[in-house]
Amino acid sequence: MMIVDACRRLTAIAPLVKYQYVGFGGLEFIDFVEFHRGLGVPQMTSIERDTNMQHRLDFNKPYKSIRVLMGEARDQLPQVDWTQLSITWLDYTDVLTTDILRDVDFVVRSSQPGSIVIVTVNGATTKVPVPERLSNLRASLGSHVDDSLTEKDMAGWGPTKLERSVLQATAHAAGRQAHGLPFRQLFNFHYADDAKMLTWGGITTSSSLDRTIDSCRFEDLHFIRGDDDPFEINVPVLTEKEIAYLETELVGIPTPLPQIRGISSAEIKAFAQVYRWRVGSR
Amino acid sequence: MVTSTPDTTIDAGAEKRFFIEMLTKDIELLPAIVDLLDNSVDGARGLHPDGDLSGQWVKINFGNGSFTIADNSGGISAEIARHYAFRFGRSKSFTGVKRSVGQFGVGMKRAIFKIGNAFSVESAHRGATGKDDGSRFDLEVDVEDWAIQGDWTFQFNRVEENISLLPIEAAGTMISVTNLHPSVQDDLNDPTIVQALRTELRIRHQESIQSGLQLFLNSDKPLSASRPSLQASDVVRPVFKEFQVSGADGGVVDVKLYAGTVAPPKREKEIDPEDDGQAENFQDPGDAGWYLFCNDRLLLVADRTPITGWGNPAAAYHPQYRLFRGFVYLSADDASLLPWNTTKTAVDRDSPVFRAVQSEMKTTLVAVQAVINRAKQVRARVEDEDVKPDLLVALDETPDKPISSLATSSQMVTPAAPPPKPKAPPTPKIQRIQYAVDLDRFEEVAQAIGASSGSEVGRLTFDYFYDQEID
Numbered sequence: 001m002m003i004v005d006a007c008r009r010l011t012a013i014a015p016l017v018k019y020q021y022v023g024f025g026g027l028e029f030i031d032f033v034e035f036h037r038g039l040g041v042p043q044m045t046s047i048e049r050d051t052n053m054q055h056r057l058d059f060n061k062p063y064k065s066i067r068v069l070m071g072e073a074r075d076q077l078p079q080v081d082w083t084q085l086s087i088t089w090l091d092y093t094d095v096l097t098t099d100i101l102r103d104v105d106f107v108v109r110s111s112q113p114g115s116i117v118i119v120t121v122n123g124a125t126t127k128v129p130v131p132e133r134l135s136n137l138r139a140s141l142g143s144h145v146d147d148s149l150t151e152k153d154m155a156g157w158g159p160t161k162l163e164r165s166v167l168q169a170t171a172h173a174a175g176r177q178a179h180g181l182p183f184r185q186l187f188n189f190h191y192a193d194d195a196k197m198l199t200w201g202g203i204t205t206s207s208s209l210d211r212t213i214d215s216c217r218f219e220d221l222h223f224i225r226g227d228d229d230p231f232e233i234n235v236p237v238l239t240e241k242e243i244a245y246l247e248t249e250l251v252g253i254p255t256p257l258p259q260i261r262g263i264s265s266a267e268i269k270a271f272a273q274v275y276r277w278r279v280g281s282r
Numbered sequence: 283m284v285t286s287t288p289d290t291t292i293d294a295g296a297e298k299r300f301f302i303e304m305l306t307k308d309i310e311l312l313p314a315i316v317d318l319l320d321n322s323v324d325g326a327r328g329l330h331p332d333g334d335l336s337g338q339w340v341k342i343n344f345g346n347g348s349f350t351i352a353d354n355s356g357g358i359s360a361e362i363a364r365h366y367a368f369r370f371g372r373s374k375s376f377t378g379v380k381r382s383v384g385q386f387g388v389g390m391k392r393a394i395f396k397i398g399n400a401f402s403v404e405s406a407h408r409g410a411t412g413k414d415d416g417s418r419f420d421l422e423v424d425v426e427d428w429a430i431q432g433d434w435t436f437q438f439n440r441v442e443e444n445i446s447l448l449p450i451e452a453a454g455t456m457i458s459v460t461n462l463h464p465s466v467q468d469d470l471n472d473p474t475i476v477q478a479l480r481t482e483l484r485i486r487h488q489e490s491i492q493s494g495l496q497l498f499l500n501s502d503k504p505l506s507a508s509r510p511s512l513q514a515s516d517v518v519r520p521v522f523k524e525f526q527v528s529g530a531d532g533g534v535v536d537v538k539l540y541a542g543t544v545a546p547p548k549r550e551k552e553i554d555p556e557d558d559g560q561a562e563n564f565q566d567p568g569d570a571g572w573y574l575f576c577n578d579r580l581l582l583v584a585d586r587t588p589i590t591g592w593g594n595p596a597a598a599y600h601p602q603y604r605l606f607r608g609f610v611y612l613s614a615d616d617a618s619l620l621p622w623n624t625t626k627t628a629v630d631r632d633s634p635v636f637r638a639v640q641s642e643m644k645t646t647l648v649a650v651q652a653v654i655n656r657a658k659q660v661r662a663r664v665e666d667e668d669v670k671p672d673l674l675v676a677l678d679e680t681p682d683k684p685i686s687s688l689a690t691s692s693q694m695v696t697p698a699a700p701p702p703k704p705k706a707p708p709t710p711k712i713q714r715i716q717y718a719v720d721l722d723r724f725e726e727v728a729q730a731i732g733a734s735s736g737s738e739v740g741r742l743t744f745d746y747f748y749d750q751e752i753d
Contacts, residue, residue, distance in 0.1 A: 078652040102595040177640065177644075
């Protein structure tokens, strides 16, 4: 979990136990376990929209103290105690909509400066032919879509890039209004499993905190992205033996990179970027 | 040789007529009258830094072609009148009343020009010590005559300085406007406009009325003001946040923000729950929305527009939110820090102070809407035989309390919504078939298919057809 790794740097702002985690845990609560194990965040809240899952959720939650709020994010987010520092991950499976933007706006405004906000959305390309992508996005995002975009911009990751810019613009404005300074983007991950996905996020800041955030030195992490240029998580399919070999060779990232016959150097480079986080499954 | 210097000066003076027109063009009659009242209220507040306005009064009377406003707010000293009070625009060297409403130095003159073509001002001022430093003056102006004069001056009719006012003499100001503009004359004779004015004065200055100011409008009985209230009890706590926002030049604006719900009107509790969704669509939004006060003068009334967060990021107004009320009080010693425009009819959206406050209003609105939404969902799933959930009891029965009695709370606290009951597993969709056949043919089929009962024959023959023709 690269994001957990980045969040460790929040110690420059406050002890990590002062942070709470807010997420959409689902039945598996994977992110909750990662954030608890990785950061020791004690207080956690999961929001679940499917009210039929209540009993299974209560059974499945890995830590008894996780507070589960049942209902739409929009109605449940205000119940979180936003006077505490927070790491909030709004992990949607849907394409970005104005409803999601409202949730993002609310969380960025409500979060204390020094809090992390992360959003995952579908990259808006699945099963949508290129000529329909722009009009679909205009229908769901309205005036947030830049007028100058054309269908040509909608090839490949185009719609996903548009989603990122709309998310950042919303957070920028909300951060400026609520905390006096715009939201600082840290994450812009592109990855594809079944569908193209975007995980975008960053940190809320204020004039009194901005220098402290500089001292977190997030940018030292190679996957931090403050702009439109994404970090692409692209995990080559490798065998156990290949992975074991590459891991033994990679530490210290030597140049030239180690080689395995039959595997392209681009794939090895991609693996080298992510191997520490075991992204993807073996 | 004679050298002549060319005349490099260009006349950029203003025609008074044009000036008067521009000044009065963008203000309507009602806000102009409220503006006049602002001056009186500022005077009263200046006399009582503790905020208790008991004993202070303002009387507005009109009819028979004249309009008069009189107060006992301390009056204008001859010196202030000479140098500041009648200037257009506030002089930098004038230090006004702390926590004042007046700020731009145009309100009184603009209002007078708006109402009529001639006016008089009488004022008595007691002075700082009350002994030989008081003053009295009066002046009369015919605006038409003044407009054709070159000078930007008025003349005192009579002025007395270094006097002592009698203890019983009220120190105050009376402004009379005569030769009213015909449209103003008509408006002031229109009962609906007079009613609107009454409401406007009562609402805009409700905080000062609450503090003891007596405000008379063509009557011996002072106007009463409503006391802002929200539902509050042991189990319901509205939002109440207190914070400060820094304005320009190191000035500070104190903010108090209250938001929550009011008790539903009696009749509403009896609405058939089946009908709820329909009925609420026809309900009047009434007083729902945000109220924003600047130095206790109400600027936004029942606002339900995007400027206070409706539709962005909160949900747009819908009748289900009709019980929402939010009250925001901004106060600053220096009125220029407050986000109002010169007519005090709208907020200055670009003000950084307003933006900071607006952000708090937005998140608070989302939070209160969420409570209302949760209650609505609970209401929709409660069945007749269920005990009424605490959340609904609280929101239906909790009475309103004046907001001045509230304790701070960063969130709206209510009883929790009961979790929805998990739904029963879906019953498979079935279609029953019944038909009658000839008995002999039935027995032949029953024997051929190896079945004994009618239902068995029916099922097996259906399956046979399905296997052969459909599957």
